[in-house]
Amino acid sequence: MNEMVKMVVVLTILSCVSGGSLAFLRQNTAQQIEYQQLKFVKGPAIMSILKGISNNPIEDRFKIKDGDIERSFYVGVVDGQAKYVAFESSGGGFGGPVGLMIGVDLTNDKILGVGVTTHSETPGVGARAKTDPDFVAQFSGLPFKGQFKVTADGGQIDALSGATVTSRGVCAGVTAAIKVYERLKDQIKEKAQAFK
Amino acid sequence: MAKSIAHEFTKGLWEEIPPFRLVLGLCPTLAVTKTVENGIGMGVATTFVLVFSNILVSALRKLIPSKVRIACFIIIIATFVTVVELLMQAYAYKLFMKLGIFIPLIVVNCIVLGRAEAFASKNGIVASTADGLGIGIGFTLSLSALGTVREILGSGSLTIWGDLAFHNILGASFQPFSFMVQAPGAFICLGLMLCLMNLVGSK
Incomplete structure (x- = not known):
């Protein structure tokens, strides 16, 4: 009996100490880990969209509460003025959600660029949304409003051949981003001005 | 006593060098040694876990009831592995992306539990x-050696750390055998090195 109590006590104490110290470490590294993930996972997409900027958009970011979720916005500074902002969106593709990074020019509300970040589309078919620069380049320079659709649905974007579902997903993601932007536009512009 | 501590340290470097002599911990040995950098990273991570789990297990050895000792060892090991995982994510994210799943898998590396x-x-x-450090360094050396052979033959380059890399060390006309960076290459390489070590050791 005595031995059994000892076993339970030792295991419990050990687990508690372990859990406690890991929670402490996690809390202390959380910010650094978030930064690293931004830098290596989302960073390349952000940097390819926000061209000609003089700051580091991964450091110059802010968050806005949108209903229940918090959205991150990455600011691009040109000539000492916060001119661009990039943020994430997603649309339903063929194999799951297609994650997008969308850059907007704050001065004229036009799309600066769209990049696919994460996806689980078919390699060689839907995955071309990420690898074929011509597809996402269609969005660049278009006004960031209204609704985006593929040409087969009466829209303005030529779908990737054989990957209409993925192309629709990307269009839906951009359209969703437009709604977010319209909803939060004033807050975005106000907060972006803080970065120079 | 001092002599025996030196012995505990050096035995891990040759006599009981983990993947070759003990033939333990083969999963990370075969999986991550595509490049030298990965081998070193994995070796250092494992050494960290080995040393600290050895210290803690040794310090608590009189308190841990023998019937639940394995469970206690696993808690201690898993804690240090998670520490490594968090630290690597925070400060060496590129390496973390390459090693990925093999970092949490250090928990089930038989070398660590074996030493405990x-x-x-x-x-x-x-x-x-001393034992943990010796075995850990031996493991790191083995992985680096295996990584060196596989990287030179499999991709014709040698990446020491990050950007410190040599390309085309066997000349530009060298055609890398992609076979060496795949799993069978790892097996054959390990087998040949084991064979070579036995040859040297048996003399």
């Missing part, structure tokens, strides 16, 4: 530290 059970639970803290 076979050595640290029966010996003092200093000896256990």
